Amino acid sequence: MRISGERFMVNYCLAAENEKAAYAKARDICLEQTVEFPEELIAAEFIRDAVVGRIESFESEAGGTYRTTISYAVETAADELTQLLNVIFGNISIKPGISVRELSLPESLLHKFRGPRFGRLGLRERLEILNRPLLHTAIKPMGLTAADLAHLAYQCALGGIDIIKDDHGLTNQSFAPFEERVSRCAEAVHKANQETGGKSIYVANVTAGADEAVRRAKLAKAAGAGGLLVAPALVGLDVMRALAEDDTIGLPIISHPAFQGSYVINGDSGISHYALFGQITRLAGADAVIYPNFGGRFSFSRAECLEIARGTQVEMGHIKPIFPCPGGGMSLDKVADMQKVYGNEVIFLIGGGLFRQGPDLVENSHYFRNLAESFALG
Amino acid sequence: MRISGERFMVNYCLAAENEKAAYAKARDICLEQTVEFPEELIAAEFIRDAVVGRIESFESEAGGTYRTTISYAVETAADELTQLLNVIFGNISIKPGISVRELSLPESLLHKFRGPRFGRLGLRERLEILNRPLLHTAIKPMGLTAADLAHLAYQCALGGIDIIKDDHGLTNQSFAPFEERVSRCAEAVHKANQETGGKSIYVANVTAGADEAVRRAKLAKAAGAGGLLVAPALVGLDVMRALAEDDTIGLPIISHPAFQGSYVINGDSGISHYALFGQITRLAGADAVIYPNFGGRFSFSRAECLEIARGTQVEMGHIKPIFPCPGGGMSLDKVADMQKVYGNEVIFLIGGGLFRQGPDLVENSHYFRNLAESFALG
Numbered sequence: 001m002r003i004s005g006e007r008f009m010v011n012y013c014l015a016a017e018n019e020k021a022a023y024a025k026a027r028d029i030c031l032e033q034t035v036e037f038p039e040e041l042i043a044a045e046f047i048r049d050a051v052v053g054r055i056e057s058f059e060s061e062a063g064g065t066y067r068t069t070i071s072y073a074v075e076t077a078a079d080e081l082t083q084l085l086n087v088i089f090g091n092i093s094i095k096p097g098i099s100v101r102e103l104s105l106p107e108s109l110l111h112k113f114r115g116p117r118f119g120r121l122g123l124r125e126r127l128e129i130l131n132r133p134l135l136h137t138a139i140k141p142m143g144l145t146a147a148d149l150a151h152l153a154y155q156c157a158l159g160g161i162d163i164i165k166d167d168h169g170l171t172n173q174s175f176a177p178f179e180e181r182v183s184r185c186a187e188a189v190h191k192a193n194q195e196t197g198g199k200s201i202y203v204a205n206v207t208a209g210a211d212e213a214v215r216r217a218k219l220a221k222a223a224g225a226g227g228l229l230v231a232p233a234l235v236g237l238d239v240m241r242a243l244a245e246d247d248t249i250g251l252p253i254i255s256h257p258a259f260q261g262s263y264v265i266n267g268d269s270g271i272s273h274y275a276l277f278g279q280i281t282r283l284a285g286a287d288a289v290i291y292p293n294f295g296g297r298f299s300f301s302r303a304e305c306l307e308i309a310r311g312t313q314v315e316m317g318h319i320k321p322i323f324p325c326p327g328g329g330m331s332l333d334k335v336a337d338m339q340k341v342y343g344n345e346v347i348f349l350i351g352g353g354l355f356r357q358g359p360d361l362v363e364n365s366h367y368f369r370n371l372a373e374s375f376a377l378g
Numbered sequence: 379m380r381i382s383g384e385r386f387m388v389n390y391c392l393a394a395e396n397e398k399a400a401y402a403k404a405r406d407i408c409l410e411q412t413v414e415f416p417e418e419l420i421a422a423e424f425i426r427d428a429v430v431g432r433i434e435s436f437e438s439e440a441g442g443t444y445r446t447t448i449s450y451a452v453e454t455a456a457d458e459l460t461q462l463l464n465v466i467f468g469n470i471s472i473k474p475g476i477s478v479r480e481l482s483l484p485e486s487l488l489h490k491f492r493g494p495r496f497g498r499l500g501l502r503e504r505l506e507i508l509n510r511p512l513l514h515t516a517i518k519p520m521g522l523t524a525a526d527l528a529h530l531a532y533q534c535a536l537g538g539i540d541i542i543k544d545d546h547g548l549t550n551q552s553f554a555p556f557e558e559r560v561s562r563c564a565e566a567v568h569k570a571n572q573e574t575g576g577k578s579i580y581v582a583n584v585t586a587g588a589d590e591a592v593r594r595a596k597l598a599k600a601a602g603a604g605g606l607l608v609a610p611a612l613v614g615l616d617v618m619r620a621l622a623e624d625d626t627i628g629l630p631i632i633s634h635p636a637f638q639g640s641y642v643i644n645g646d647s648g649i650s651h652y653a654l655f656g657q658i659t660r661l662a663g664a665d666a667v668i669y670p671n672f673g674g675r676f677s678f679s680r681a682e683c684l685e686i687a688r689g690t691q692v693e694m695g696h697i698k699p700i701f702p703c704p705g706g707g708m709s710l711d712k713v714a715d716m717q718k719v720y721g722n723e724v725i726f727l728i729g730g731g732l733f734r735q736g737p738d739l740v741e742n743s744h745y746f747r748n749l750a751e752s753f754a755l756g
Contacts, residue, residue, distance in 0.1 A: 032675075036730065038733065082549070094676050140415050143422060234464055238587040261471030262641045
């Protein structure tokens with residue numbers, strides 16, 4: 001009946017009063033996420049057997065919660081990222097006490113997705129940095145003119161920052177309209193590269209409506225930008241995927257977590273840091289994923305951040321490992337500790353903190369760069 | 379300095395240990411959502427005065443939480459739904475203890491959005507039903523063939539259901555591929571209408587990647603579908619807006635909450651039912667919004683559902699009121715109570731419950747229709 005037998009697995013954590021209630025919840029997920037129909041009224045045997053989700057494992061864990069792995073026929077996802085996410089967590093996002101912990105997707109399904117175009121290695125090759133953490137900053141604040149922002153980008157590139165992005169709130173405001181900003185900033189970074197012999201890139205924020213994001217990505221490419229910043233929760237995860245897979249664009253993509261916080265596990269609901277910022281972001285084609293580091297002005301714990309780092313590199317068939325990019329209130333005095341935690345397979349994002357270090361942005365950038373060089377492997 | 383002085387307001391609820399901490403949180407939101415930059419380093423006076431958010435009110439409330447209204451310059455939103463959402467709740471979605479309660483948008487900003495094309499009145503006119511609640515069901519389960527699903531749609535239309543939609547999990551699975559399903563179902567509902575003289579519509583689920591959603595919407599229109607089902611959290615809220623504003627499509631849009639649950643207030647984080655399913659869904663162009671009714675298999679309370687209903691009709695300039703569409707485990711024996719709660723300005727969604735009523739789907743549909751007729755206003 002048009003069913004291959006191939007299945008993908010989702011590991012869920014369930015909060016429930018007791019084992020019986022938790023098992024009932026797992027059974028409910030099997031129906032809710034597929035047929036959404038009273039089981040006793042399903043006439044066709046193959047729908048009951050193959051289309052309805054299947055409990056592959058179920059166990060209680062310390063703390064009074066339950067873990068279950070549920071498998072779904074790959075055909076339920078219809079080769080679409082949107083529908084895959086719908087099966088994983090669509091309706092049950094509205095039910096209490098259910099969180100997604102981990103995905104396990106068979107090759108047959110992974111092959112429907114191209115994943116990150118560059119990944120860790122591709123980005124390193126493009127930036128010609130093979131043995132140290134990468135450096136990343138943002139130009140801001142909103143309200144500056146395009147010329148002002150370009151001057152900041154120039155200074156950062158001159159100081160040796162590898163990746164210089166628009167702040168994620170810079171879209172097409174009248175203060176610094178997209179086209180003017182992107183042209184000026186890309187040009188400024190190229191100019192600095194010519195002076196230093198460096199390979200810094202300017203990353204343009206193309207977060208916008210879907211068509212407009214594609215249009216802006218093409219403008220950014222034409223203007224000489226070296227990458228794209230996309231906030232997938234604002235534009236749609238699948239729009240990020242489409243940008244990543246578009247061969248006429250072909251630029252590295254950095255994922256920004258704006259508006260995505262609601263998806264991260266909160267209490268006993270949501271999607272794990274590991275699956276959301278790691279596995280799902282990779283399926284959706286980003287080459288690096290920004291998230292708030294522990295110890296900054298956001299709320300992720302050290303353990304959660306390490307889970308993200310693990311999710312960026314866990315084996316997923318041909319889907320490349322990507323860079324974790326911790327940021328969010330980081331300062332230069334935290335870099336050494338961050339390197340101890342993440343090692344060298346990381347992009348350090350310092351935005352406002354780079355400006356705080358001292359009055360000269362070029363010097364501050366140099367300082368940041370020298371720190372990173374000190375971690376360079378043999 | 380290119381600032382009109384027009385501002386939009388967001389009312390937030392803050393969880394904090396004490397008033398001082400809550401006020402600091404409000405101040406932090408003003409910066410985080412706009413400049414994301416150390417305040418003391420902002421050189422330009424106009425950025426500090428006009429671009430940074432402004433606390434318009436702040437008060438403690440019963441229960442140890444705090445309410446604050448923060449205003450932002452309309453220019454920060456750059457006339458884009460994505461950036462408007464970013465200013466409202468982008469980065470702070472990742473910070474604990476902040477929830478969005480209510481939006482207040484000036485005419486100058488509302489006029490950047492077309493909003494629902496039909497709204498309540500437009501949908502009533504199209505369906506020629508002026509004085510009773512509308513009836514809505516879903517064809518399912520996944521795994522049936524397009525012919526099977528079309529037969530269900532035919533029976534529901536014959537029985538007098540006004541709106542017959544694809545289950546939201548039906549996209550383009552091999553069991554019932556999109557084009558075949560939509561053609562057959564639209565045809566089946568037209569056939570039933572010819573027999574009954576009714577005006578039932580078939581609503582095609584076009585939830586997919588952005589380009590594909592538009593392509594499917596055009597196919598659905600050409601095939602004779604009478605509306606579109608869109609899950610905005612899967613495709614992107616702005617993609618729904620684009621579908622609603624596309625004059626070459628011009629069909630009523632029904633918003634489905636799949637994958638949207640994470641945004642709804644959970645503990646002290648998220649977006650209120652009122653703002654998410656009411657105000658934001660209207661800005662994004664839906665004519666009706668599906669949500670899980672209280673007393674069904676989901677977790678919304680009666681008060682939260684009433685908040686949604688209030689959000690669907692609160693004055694928002696030219697942005698039309700839309701239909702609340704409570705569903706999610708509803709059954710025919712609950713309809714009378716639902717009418718008491720919602721009145722007649724509502725769409726009742728009964729999916730699986732319609733099949734449960736008895737063996738004959740046409741009869742079940744008739745029964746549902748007769749119930750609704752009994753509420754008709756003189």
